[in-house]
Amino acid sequence: MKNENEKLDQLFENLENQWDIHEMDSQHSNRFSEKLALKKRKKNFGYIYAIAASVVVMLGIALLYTNNDKPKELKFASKETKQTDSIFTVLIEHQLEQVKAKKSPENEKIINDALQQMKSLDSDYEKIKHELEVNGESKPIIYAMISNLQTRISFLQNVLKHIDETEKLKNLNDEKTI
Structure with missing residues (x-):
């Protein structure tokens, strides 16, 4: 196990100068929050469309069965x-x-x-x-x-x-x- 830890330490020492240490610009978090909020809004429409489609299917079935009861026109x-x-x-x-x-x-x-x-x-x-x-x-x-x-x-x-x-x-x- 000590041998494995030494290998990990050595790996990190080799990568020491390759780390990305740049600071994000000040607008980055605002843009990220806007994109996240937009994604959440899109998901809400999915539920609305699913509910609307279910209602349309139920109405279609109801109309199909009620039309069978009426005399043939x-x-x-x-x-x-x-x-x-x-x-x-x-x-x-x-x-x-x-x-x-x-x-x-x-x-x-x-x-x-x-x-x-x-x-x-x-x-x-x-x-x-x-x-x-x-x-x-x-x-x-x-x-x-x-x-x-x-x-x-x-x-x-x-x-x-x-x-x-x-x-x-x-x-x-x-x-x-x-």
């Missing part, structure tokens, strides 16, 4: 066609709610049959929408779409009228028996 249709579809769809849904609200043991069979028929008309409408997406807007497809929508509305109106007539007949029969 007419993606390739013109503004007027989309507007027509949305107006008729609201009317049909409103009348469907009215039909379902009138459900009773006396008219349950009528309502169930009507709902079955509506499913059939809905599937036809989905086929028309598919044709619209595949072939684009053409007069025959638009006419078929509007015809289907009108048929569904008039069908629901007829069902409501029939239910009302059935209820009136029942009320008349009840009055006669009293």
Whole structure:
């Protein structure tokens, strides 16, 4: 060990005149502090970018899942066609709610049959929408779409009228028996 210490002492003695003993200028520490502060500021932006990217990914996932729950829209249709579809769809849904609200043991069979028929008309409408997406807007497809929508509305109106007539007949029969 003594031998090793002597080797180290000898090494330092050989390097004695080669040491860098220059003084730093007075602005050196200020420049160093500025560079250090700049580096710290850059690191803070990294966290902000990471958080922003995470938020964007989460929003994208949320939008993806919420869009799957909504009914399929007419993606390739013109503004007027989309507007027509949305107006008729609201009317049909409103009348469907009215039909379902009138459900009773006396008219349950009528309502169930009507709902079955509506499913059939809905599937036809989905086929028309598919044709619209595949072939684009053409007069025959638009006419078929509007015809289907009108048929569904008039069908629901007829069902409501029939239910009302059935209820009136029942009320008349009840009055006669009293």
